[in-house]
Amino acid sequence: MTTHIGKGIKVIGVNHRTAPLEVRERFAHGAHEVPAALARVIAAGASGGVLLSTCNRTEFYLQAEDEPALDAVWSLLGERLPTAPTGGAREYGYIARDREAVRHLYRVSSGLDSMILGESQIQGQVREAWEASRAQAGPVLHRLFQTALHVGSRVRTETGLGTGTASAASAGVAVAGKIFGDLAGRSALILGAGDMAELAATCLSNEGVKITLVANRTQERARAIAERLGGHAVSLDEAWAHFATTDIALCSTAAPHAVVTWERVGPVIAERRGRPLCILDLAVPRDVDPAVGQIENVFLYDVDDLQTVAAQATARRRDEIPAAERIVEEETDLFWAWYGGLGVVPTIKEFRARMDAVRVAELDRALQQLDHLSPEDRARVEQFSQALLNKFLHQPTVSLKEAAEEGHGYGLLEALRRLFGMEPPA
Amino acid sequence: MTPGRNAWFVLHVVLSVLGVALMALAFIAAALYLLQFRELKARRFGQIFQLFPPLERLDQLNRFALVAGFPALTLGVLLALGYGERFSGGLHVAKAQIVWGIFTWVVLGWAVWVRVVWHWAGRRAAFASIAGFSAVILVYVALKLAQPGVERFL
Numbered sequence: 001m002t003t004h005i006g007k008g009i010k011v012i013g014v015n016h017r018t019a020p021l022e023v024r025e026r027f028a029h030g031a032h033e034v035p036a037a038l039a040r041v042i043a044a045g046a047s048g049g050v051l052l053s054t055c056n057r058t059e060f061y062l063q064a065e066d067e068p069a070l071d072a073v074w075s076l077l078g079e080r081l082p083t084a085p086t087g088g089a090r091e092y093g094y095i096a097r098d099r100e101a102v103r104h105l106y107r108v109s110s111g112l113d114s115m116i117l118g119e120s121q122i123q124g125q126v127r128e129a130w131e132a133s134r135a136q137a138g139p140v141l142h143r144l145f146q147t148a149l150h151v152g153s154r155v156r157t158e159t160g161l162g163t164g165t166a167s168a169a170s171a172g173v174a175v176a177g178k179i180f181g182d183l184a185g186r187s188a189l190i191l192g193a194g195d196m197a198e199l200a201a202t203c204l205s206n207e208g209v210k211i212t213l214v215a216n217r218t219q220e221r222a223r224a225i226a227e228r229l230g231g232h233a234v235s236l237d238e239a240w241a242h243f244a245t246t247d248i249a250l251c252s253t254a255a256p257h258a259v260v261t262w263e264r265v266g267p268v269i270a271e272r273r274g275r276p277l278c279i280l281d282l283a284v285p286r287d288v289d290p291a292v293g294q295i296e297n298v299f300l301y302d303v304d305d306l307q308t309v310a311a312q313a314t315a316r317r318r319d320e321i322p323a324a325e326r327i328v329e330e331e332t333d334l335f336w337a338w339y340g341g342l343g344v345v346p347t348i349k350e351f352r353a354r355m356d357a358v359r360v361a362e363l364d365r366a367l368q369q370l371d372h373l374s375p376e377d378r379a380r381v382e383q384f385s386q387a388l389l390n391k392f393l394h395q396p397t398v399s400l401k402e403a404a405e406e407g408h409g410y411g412l413l414e415a416l417r418r419l420f421g422m423e424p425p426a
Numbered sequence: 427m428t429p430g431r432n433a434w435f436v437l438h439v440v441l442s443v444l445g446v447a448l449m450a451l452a453f454i455a456a457a458l459y460l461l462q463f464r465e466l467k468a469r470r471f472g473q474i475f476q477l478f479p480p481l482e483r484l485d486q487l488n489r490f491a492l493v494a495g496f497p498a499l500t501l502g503v504l505l506a507l508g509y510g511e512r513f514s515g516g517l518h519v520a521k522a523q524i525v526w527g528i529f530t531w532v533v534l535g536w537a538v539w540v541r542v543v544w545h546w547a548g549r550r551a552a553f554a555s556i557a558g559f560s561a562v563i564l565v566y567v568a569l570k571l572a573q574p575g576v577e578r579f580l
Contacts, residue, residue, distance in 0.1 A: 179466060181480035274548045276481065297548060305469045312471065 009140065009339075011101040012073045012093060013052075013059030016115045019092035021304050025285035026080045027058040027089075030254060031132050037076060038136045044072035048138025050145060052108070052129040054122065055284035055303050056115050061105060063140055070095065102339075103332045105144060109152035110324055111161060115307045116168065117314040117321075118161035123152040124195070140342070144335065151331045158327060161320040168303055169200035171310035172280040173207055175301055176248050179278050184208030189239060189246045190231075191260070192253035193221035196282050198229075200250050205229045212246060215239035217253070240264045244271040249279045251287035260288040262295075269295055280306065341404030343413050348397055350422060359389050434512075438505035445499025446562070449534065452491035453559035456552035459484040463549055485548060488555055489541055496538045503531065522572065526565045533561040 014027055029037055029051055038049040038060075046064035053059075060073045077089035085091045096104045104113070109126045111118040130137065130145035137145065156162040173183070180186055188209045190201045193216035201211055211231040215238065216222035222233035236259060243249060243265040251260055260279070269277060269292075279300045281288040286302050293300030363385050367378060396416070403412045416422070462478045465471075478484075537558035540546040546554060 175466075177480060178462070178475060179481050181483040273545065274550065276548065299466050301469060305471075308469075309471050312476075 008063070008065070008098045009101045009144065010062045010064055010070065010098075011059055011096045011104050012062065012070055013057055014077070014089075014093040015057040015059070015113070016304075016307075018094055021284070021286075021302065023081070023092050024055065024058065026082075027053075027077050027092075028055065028284050029053040029058060031128070034129075034132045035136065038133055040076055041069050041072045042136060045069045046072075048136060048141045050129055050133040050137050050141050052126060054125045055282075056307075057108070057113075059108075061101070061141055061144070063138055099332060099336050102144060102335050103328060105148045106151045106328045106331055107325075109148040110155035110328060111152070112155075112321065112324055112328065116310045118156075118317045118324075119167050119310075120156065120162050121167060121196075121199075123149065123156075126152065140339065143338070147331065147335055151328060154331070155324045155327050159320045159323040161317055161324045167199070167203075168282060168306040168310055169196070169203045171306040171313070172200055172250070172282070172301070173203050174309055174313075175299075175306065176204070176209075176278045176280070177207075179276050179299055180247060182208075185210065186247040187212045187245070188248035188250055189242050190214045190225065191236065191239060191249065191251040191287060192216060192283065193218070193225050194252055194254060197250065197252035198225050200252065200280065200282055201225065201229050204248065204250065209248065213239065213242060217255075240268055243268045243277065247276075247278065249277065250282065251279065252282040253287050255283070255287060256285060258285075258287060258289040260292055262289055262291040265292060266295065269298060272297060282306070337404070341401075344400055344404040347413050347416060347422075348400060351416060351420060352393060352397075354420065354422070355389055355393060359385050431509075434505065434509050438502055438509055440502075441498045441505065442502030445495050445497075445502050448491045448495025448498060449559050449562060452488050452495060452537075452555045455484045455488040455491060456555040456559075459488060459552045460549065460556075463552075481548075485551065488552060489547075492538050492541060492555055492558075496534055499534070500531065503527070523569060526569060530561050530565050534558040 014024060016024065019027070030053075034051045034053070038051055041049050041060060041062060041064075045067075046062040046069040048063040050061040051059070052061065058077070062069055062073075064070070074088055074090045074093070077093070078084045081089060105126075107113045109123060111120065111122055114122055126145065126148055130142075130149075134142070176186075177183055183204070184207065186209045188201070188204050188211055190197055190211060190213070193214060197214075201214070205211055211226070211229045213231045213234050214222040214226040214229075215234045215236050217236060219233050219235065226233040236253075249260070253259055260281075274297050277298050279288055279292065279298060281300065281302045284303055288300055288302070290300070292298055363382060367373070367381065370378075370381070373381070400412055400416070458478050459481060461474055462481055462484065465474045465478075466481065479487075537551075537554040540554050541551050
């Protein structure tokens with residue numbers, strides 16, 4: 001474990017507050033892209049990393065020195081922009097270090113940092129990120145994410161931060177309700193068969209909406225959702241014709257570009273003769289070409305729109321923020337104390353061993369010059385050297401242990417290593 | 427006034443008032459529809475989005491008010507014509523009132539026609555409904571200005 005303590009915890013990323021959807025969707029990493037992205041940052045000097053990528057955030061949690069691992073993250077993200085701003089990707093992002101980074105993740109997993117305050121989906125996303133990055137996380141980040149899930153659960157059970165419905169999916173139901181009124185008996189088709197699609201489809205189904213078909217690139221998953229919620233599974237290409245009849249189209253595929261284009265559905269929608277069509281695009285990157293939203297009877301909403309609606313439902317949750325923040329602070333202190341103390345014992349051992357080696361070497365040299373001493377006197381001199389070393393080392397050892405318990409051990413360990421020329425960890 | 431005349435007159439007034447009230451309701455529903463439509467289309471989620479009824483409900487209300495209001499209004503006017511013929515020896519209204527009255531009836535009838543026969547719905551139907559009721563208001567105001575004191579129109 002000591003090999004990891006020398007590098008601080010950092011979080012580098014962008015979120016819904018710092019970057020618009022157009023940028024976030026370019027930074028979003030699919031699960032299959034995570035290992036390569038982390039490998040690149042680790043090659044640049046980080047000793048471990050976890051990549052958390054959701055529609056609202058792309059964050060690299062690293063154990064690394066500031067440079068050049070952080071530069072690697074910015075250039076990795078910058079390459080995804082068609083035209084990077086003058087300052088590169090970092091213009092959209094932020095960095096938090098050490099204790100702040102720990103606190104940041106705890107706030108994220110609690111839903112305190114979400115666009116929809118207290119939303120619970122992030123908890124699952126933090127878990128998925130941790131699992132996808134497990135091989136590259138390293139022990140410190142491993143523990144950090146494990147505790148982050150615990151903090152998320154604590155906040156949700158001990159405060160009212162997660163009460164009420166305020167997810168993008170439930171906002172989609174609210175918006176559709178403002179178009180159609182009573183949703184019972186309305187029809188919906190689902191594009192995509194991921195968790196988000198299933199969650200939103202379940203929300204619609206609960207309102208009495210009839211799920212007529214589930215279209216997905218791979219049919220097995222589509223079939224599973226169709227079996228659970230009704231309707232039948234089809235391929236994406238078979239879905240376009242149904243835009244003429246469905247009331248609601250829910251789009252949440254993992255496609256890297258828009259799949260619902262004007263060319264595919266424009267002529268079909270014309271057959272509706274003015275009947276409204278509500279399209280809920282929950283995907284990032286977006287599934288629906290904005291040109292489709294220009295058609296008169298089409299009401300198109302993307303994740304940002306729905307989250308704006310959902311945000312209005314969170315007013316009551318705001319009262320719970322102080323209680324949630326207290327839990328986050330408490331848990332951050334606990335982690336930081338653990339982290340600070342992580343290297344204390346081995347470092348103290350190493351420090352004492354080094355000092356003892358000096359003592360033994362100097363004692364041998366002195367005794368060679370004092371060969372007239374009797375064995376008893378030689379033993380006394382040796383005892384004296386031992387006692388002197390113990391006296392010298394007592395206070396630093398106590399101070400280090402205390403600092404570690406209070407969560408400030410990390411800085412002192414660094415100082416000790418530097419002052420006594422101990423090797424920095426790899 | 428004989429009981430027969432009285433009933434005839436009351437029915438005329440009730441149907442006419444009901445017809446105009448339903449046309450006004452159709453107009454209000456259409457106006458709310460267009461405002462809510464604009465907000466939903468522009469993805470604005472403010473007070474109008476929160477407080478106004480859903481689009482489809484406004485559309486249904488508009489359709490109901492038009493389809494129920496137009497026959498009531500027509501019957502009310504026919505009763506007025508019949509009343510005049512039967513009890514007053516002819517209509518005592520200016521020619522302009524008849525001409526403009528027919529014009530208004532035609533515009534309102536068109537708004538109902540496009541909904542029922544051509545199956546217009548949504549924004550186009552809302553515009554048609556607004557045009558119909560605007561014609562009523564416009565003609566009423568114009569006649570009032572041209573012939574102060576004449577209030578028996580429609």
